[in-house]
Amino acid sequence: MDAAAKIMIADPRLPQFRLQVPDTWIDGNNHMNACFYLAAVKDAAIAVHESWDYADAFRARTGETNFVLESQVVHLRELMLGDHLLVSARIAEMDDRRMRLVFEIFNETEAYLAALAQFIVVHIRFGPPPKTAAMPEDLRRSLEGVHAMHRQVAEPEGWRQLKTLDLARSMRGARA
Template identity: 25%
Template sequence: MSSFSYKQSVPSEWVDYNGHMNDAEYNRAFSLATDAFIDWIGLDEKGREQYQYTMFTLETHTCYLKEMHEGADFNVSARVLDFDAKRIHLFLEMHNADGEVAATLEEMLMGIDQNEGRPAPFPEEVANNMKAEYEKTSDQEQPKQVGRTIGIRRK
């Protein structure tokens, strides 16, 4: 399993009129965790400057599984499901204090050359770090939320 972890508590301003964390705030938490993961693999502020390289989000899919309330601690883990020279297929799980999965986010990220403003291959160190993260979980079964589509199931 990845040793990456992003920890936080639900601030009061993230709680909506239903008394739990608003859906947009789950996505904010996942976005903050994604940024932390990108830092983790070598594209922190120093890496972005050194390589003149950054990451853009192309697509996301969020599943809301458990309510999170004000002050509740949570932990987000990240798993590289797949990658190529320029893209990362990333899966994030938000766990509550009891270790239950509260939400998931599946996303596709694209590496961007900041000078060109176009997709470009990952810097070698970043690619190596990503490959190492991928290999930690590549033999595990895919989470059931991966690849889901939205639609009404008919009998």
């Protein structure tokens, strides 16, 4: 499919990133191995954190960051060697300490949603020892604005298969 003929597959209000499935991600079944779906969203996750001023510069300035508590992948359709992927990112839920980030992984070549990947992250203040903490007010307000815009985007296929924030459970793990 040439660039002029491509149909819109991801909502343009969400940040979008492109990559291609490399041969090192292909398994014996001749499709993308399940373990690489999280790798496929790594650069997108780093880029959105940078765009939110919640990455390396934030960590250096504040001594704070976020850690992943849980990850989940919902596989909808397979991906193959050389497929061009489009990854979109959104804040699905948040409170003053946690965010649920959802990444849609599209096969841009064939124009379908292949998978959803999500991370539940918690805000951390480095110690010793590192501890969960409320996000700084300016960061939280900024992220709430991003979250409000992302809530306007329709939920994709497979959305209901994703876990939502279980605040009590995720905090038990974060305080350990």
